[in-house]
Amino acid sequence: MPYFSYVQYILYISTHISTTMNNTTCNKISFEFKTKFLPPVLSCVFVVSLVANGWGLKSLLHNWKKLGSVNVFVLNLGLADVLYLLTVPFLVVYYSMEDKWVFGTTFCKITRFCFNLNLYGTIGFLTCISVYRYLAIVHPMTELGRITAKRSVVVSVMVWLFVAAQSIPDMFYPKSRVNGDPQCYDTTRATFVEDYLYYSLGWTLIGFLIPFLIMLGCYGHVIVILCSKNISDKVLKQNCLKLLFILILLFSVCYIPFHLLKNLNLYSRVLERRKICHEWSERVYVANQISRALVCLNCALNPLVYLHGDIVAKFRQLLHQIRNTFMRLSII
Template identity: 55%
Template sequence: MPDNCTSVEYDFESKILPSIYTMVLIIGLGANGWGMKSILQKQKKVGNNVFLLNIGLANFLFLPTLPFLSAYYFMNSNWIFGDAFCKITRFCFNLNLYGSIGFLTCISVDRYLAIVHPLKAMGRMTVRNTVAISVMVWVLVSVQSLPDMLYLKTSTNNTTKTNETAKCYHTTSTQYVEDYLTYSLGQTLTGFCIPFLILLGCYGHVILVLCQSNTIDKEVKQRSLKLLFILILLFSVCYIPYHIFRNLNLYARGLLKKGQCPTWNNGVFSAHQISRGLVCLNSVLNPLVYLHITDISTQFNKLLLRSCHMLNRLTVSRYGSVQATQDLRFLFASSNTSSC
């Protein structure tokens, strides 16, 4: 580090992160377990439910690693579990992060097609198709996460002859920070930016259709807006800050390696540490999405039956058929119940 740079305190890692990880572990296991159980017991595994179950699976891949990470940071970043397990924990983190983003995007596209293009989407979101899409998401997430395991993840600093402190890097060592920044930017683009733009486009169009339609129930509109709010909360709190400050921190580390000391280094480092705590909260906030969607089915069973009777009374005109199909398909997507 250059002489004109002041060192940054690591108190957040040793004091705050273990507390956050412990809280996420306890709440996450309970919320995800109860949510997935309710989906399996009460809902048919079609459409959104397959994607919701995969979000829960992504959370359960990450949550068991939290006790080990908590112990690591509680012991002042002293990793005692070996290089292989360090890479596994970081790989599970990436699977959870980008798997959750991927399946939230799938849910957004599914609801977009169901509301805006109901005729094209009708009958296509079968169990077979949704499982195939889910497998494809897992493959893509795994492919973009595997290169992370090829970077150096652990190192040992000999502070005394009898004492060694092993590091388990969240990204990689300073030696490879420039290469890792390139990889991180690519991962941010494919794993976060593109899905986020797709999600914004889908829900932006959905909200526009809901606001312009006079035939969709007011409560249905309100619940759709609440779901959009949950997704915005997830991205604003968990995903956006993490990706911004991870890449800025890697860039600052590259400058420090070259002997430069940016004035914003300490601020970016501190913000990055906070964002690392916030990003793991997605395992607590994700259940809000599938608990919200499963509640929709119990709330709108009567509306679904009512729409069936209304459909039988409509004329056979093209406009009336399309409009009725849109309303009915929206209720199908919201409640995931069987057709009338």
């Protein structure tokens, strides 16, 4: 009899928990933080990025005849930033109106598409720059003359096509809810969120993680070469190491939090749809909005990193000095 009583008790508890879980409705996440945080941040990013990119593109156009391999990628970085900046004022209006999108569904998808082109286009061109620097520093003799501006243009076109191919599927996901005020989701509505999570994970792997590992490999090898070789120019070594460190730091701050928190936020939405509630869901949502501000900040940082003080011209001079140093070492 005690055994049957125990079994009945277990069945009662299981049924009670199941019923409780099915009847549980997760607390709705407050969107107040986003509507107060993003508009001023995006406005500041827009002003700073517009000035920095305008100055950077003007500097490149002024030295158009001297356009080199690295400059081609820097130019495309600037174009990717400008493409996104054109959509920022509409996003500021959207978030200021508490998520009310008044510019139409088609333009909503175009806006999100431009954001993705900027995001993954920037990652792609940063990767190209890192590979170029790797070849120019680690293999200066074998690659001398092979890396031309024309080949850089071809590579840039391939990067744009590859990034567009990754971003186009995102446009087929619904960006607004069925009822109520029109919205413009950066991902998709709850009905398709589970499918979108798988797409986002694949996108993160191909568009972010693999390029990031390539960058780490290139820069890691460059640092080893600069530290192990007998290069007498200490200023040359220090400047190169500082530049590589800054690039890796900016890449990590802007992109790692965004991709991590974006997918984690999508996962929390999947759990919420399955009636599985967690207290950390709202904290993840807030952190995800902060990471979106960080990744947008990249538009302002790109020109400052690559173009401040005509850094492109300085980098070309830096490569020339490195090649001369390796030639002297090979003769000895």
